[in-house]
Amino acid sequence: MPTEILMPALSPTMEEGTLAKWLVKEGDTVSSGDILAEIETDKATMEFEAVDEGVIGKILVEAGSEGVKVNTPIAVLLEEGESADDIGETSAAPASGEKATDKDDAPKDNAPKDEAAKAPAKAAAPVEVKSNASPDWPEGTEMKTQTVREALRDAMAEEMRKDENVYLMGEEVAEYQGAYKVSQGMLDEFGPKRVVDTPITEHGFTGIAVGAAFGGLKPIVEFMTFNFAMQAIDQIINSAAKTLYMSGGQMGAPMVFRGPNGAAARVGAQHSQDYAAWYAQIPGLKVVMPYSASDYKGLMKTAINDPNPVIFLENEILYGRSFDVPVLDDFKIPFGKARIWKEGSDVTIVSFGIGMQYALEAAEKLAEEGIDAEVIDLRTIRPLDYDTVLASVMKTNRCVTVEEGFPVGSIGNHLSAVIMERAFDYLDAPVINCAGKDVPMPYAANLEKLALVTTQEVIEAVKKVTYR
Amino acid sequence: MATRKAAATPNISADELKTYYHDMLLIRRFEEKAGQLYGMGLIGGFCHLYIGQEAVVVGLEAAAEEGDKRVTSYRDHGHMLACGMNPDGVMAELTGREGGYSKGKGGSMHMFSKEKNFYGGHGIVGAQVPIGAGLAFADKYLGNDRVTFTYFGDGAANQGQVYESFNMAALWKLPVIFVIENNQYAMGTSQKRSTSSPEIFRRGEAYGIPGEMVDGMDVLAVKAAGEKAIAHCRAGDGPYILEVKTYRYRGHSMSDPAKYRTREEVQKMRTEKDPIDHVRDLLVSGGHASEDDLKEIDKSIKGIVNQSAEFAKDSPEPGVEELWTDIYADVAPQDEDA
Secondary structure, three states, X not given: OOEEEEOXXXXXXXXXXXXXEEOOOOOOEEOOOOEEEEEEOOOOEEEEEOOOOEEEEEEOOOOOEEEEEOOOEEEEEEOOOOOHHHHHHOOOOOOOHHHHHHHHHHHHHHOOOHHHOOOOOOOOOOOOOOOXXXXXXXXXXXXXXXXXXXXXXXXXXXXXHHOOOEEEEEOOOOOOOOOOOOOOOHHHHHOOOOEEEOOOOHHHHHHHXXXXXXXXXXXXXXXXXXXXXXXXXHHHXXXXXXXXXXXXXXXXXXXXXXXXXXXXXXXXXXXXXXXXXXXXXXXXOEEEOXXXXXXXXXXXXXXXXXXXXXXXXXXXXXXXXXXXXXXXXXXXXXXXXXXXXXXXXXXXXXXXXXXXXXXXXXXXXXXXXXXXXXXXXXXXXXXXXXXXXXXXXXXXXOEEEEOOOOOOOOHHHHHHHHHHHHHHHHOOOOOEEEOOOOOOOOOOHHHHHHXXXXXXHHHHHHHHHOOO | OOOOOOOOOOOOOHHHHHXXXXXXXXXXXXXXXXXXXXXOOOOXXXXXXXXXXXXXXXXXXXXXXOOOEEEEOOOOHHHHHHOOOOHHHHHHHHOOOOOOOOOOOOOOXXXXXXXXXXXXXXXXXXXXXXXXXXXXXXXXXXXXXXXXXXXXXXXXXXXXXXXXXXXHHHHOOOOEEEEEEEOOEEOOEEHHHHXXXXXXXXXXXXXXXXXXXXXXXXHHHHHHXXXXXXXXXXXXOOOEEEEEEOOOOOOOOOOOOOXXXXXXXXXXXXXXHOHHHHHHHHHHHOOOOOHXXXXXXXXXXXXXXXXXXXXXHHOOOOOHHHHHOOOOOOOXXXXXXX
């Protein structure tokens, strides 16, 4: 049967075009790759090549025709043994084409069914929400005092002892013993194959780690600070976070990206950014930002065992701080479970990471003034424990969020939206977001203090929402 | 471009030649069909055809062994067919259907096959280069003797992460072959307008990585170079660079008016250097195949390609529930509070 040559779509957006010029005439023999015609699209004039070989039996659309719809037959190609008389068999009328059909059907087929349309905030109507918060270890468990730094190292070392394919790579992690001494002693125990010093080349070694994860290993990538991970963010997001989806579930990147995040002290704008909200935006990543040493330990062990890429945001100021850590064989804390540090009835203060320091200090001072605050540590930002936050807000009817990052598009902004959608009727005051100021971090000591969120600001916000 | 080897090298059998002919022609016909389906609106978005470059992947796959890995850019259809992935699944991914390798969720530029050790299909120019080095890092760590073919173009060769990867691959002696498919145009920018030194294969010298230039229109020359590079990697001597000079006949993508080169330049390559014609000539002049034999091969390929197109049209669009799957390997985190 003669083959119809159809008006081609020559760009992702083209729906019609001008058949500017025919470069063949009826009776010409063409083979695949020969240029048949010139076609003007909305963007440019393009050459149109033959796909099949044969003889041009009939030209259906004259040169110079404008507004020729994509998929309209423009010529008929005869194969060996066919003649122009056979042309009657094919329809010369503009074929509706499969594109048009698909398009018409698309909206119906693609309309997400309600149950499939999952959003972080489940819609509307006040319902009973149950807090997820429960103790992380059994009562009576023996405790020891550890710094965040030691807890992190123990978590990594314990998992590396269990799984040969877990390894640590980054700048100065091995012989230098860690730029912030987090990996102290690990080279001695695990050797240079598993504790790998890299050159200063974040984009490159992050890509190598992603490839190693595709290849069956479980890399822990240390960034000397997350500020430097901006060099590598394409590999983190486009390669690590999206591949599982793009491969239809065939392969992903089980790995941990970790290192200090946010402001330290007096290191200026390029070394002081908090990236919690950046990474929290990405489907495919899990994002953790702990405060206490026990959380650092329990969540790092969970992160290493997680089959997805995990962003583990640490804090340099907290590294040296001591907390009680349970003495348990395999102490893990699940993702997506907030911790209630202090129960209270007047207001809910939600924070994470070093923001908890301001939240807890504020709660203590507020208590002296007779304001009983409930303080929630999110611990993981993605997945986020919405229910614990909502249950608390439904009880206290007021909420203040605290974080160190920039105020625009912050985690607090997101929480406010979720609270508004799911607990609107419970609110007795607008939610207030305490965040870092909307300025690059200054160096001068006085200005730096002003740029960061402060305990006093949290106190003032609480007084505002409680109308004191 | 290096001069072509005169005739069939004696250690290549007629059957091997026929296989190369078959595999290259399959890619070409597949790509032509893909171009056609794009024209009909069945393939959307970006679609980058491999026509003209077939000898590169067919030559290197002929040198590869079971278990070797490969990773490439968005011009990836040829690589997938050459490593044995099913044309039906590839075509159905191009049409965004359930039967595609990524269930229709990846598209032309993002396809993978764990089974065939094909690690994508990457849409960010150059990003696959450290990933390829990382696959080799894993193989070395695991103590096997596999190698990874890391393909990228002359355009990607100007990305910084390529040199970061060269450095670490050399430093850690990773078994990775960096295959620079130099088709002479980075989208619409010719090599001489984008690249300070024309000999890209020499860019490994700074890191102590051996490199050579290969005639990418000659499948036998590519295979021979591939074998040498593989031997180097398997011996534990670290990475190797092959700059394979090739040519893409079609535009960068489907919407490329190709004003940056002349029609004569393209035509000259097609008539004088075509990799498929080359093997065809070897087969016929050497008396290894008759015109009828070749017609038989052509016919069988036409069948495979038409079948893939039918499959790709008939396979349904992915179910709407697929929107929410494969985001996390365990559960959707926002489900955890449900």
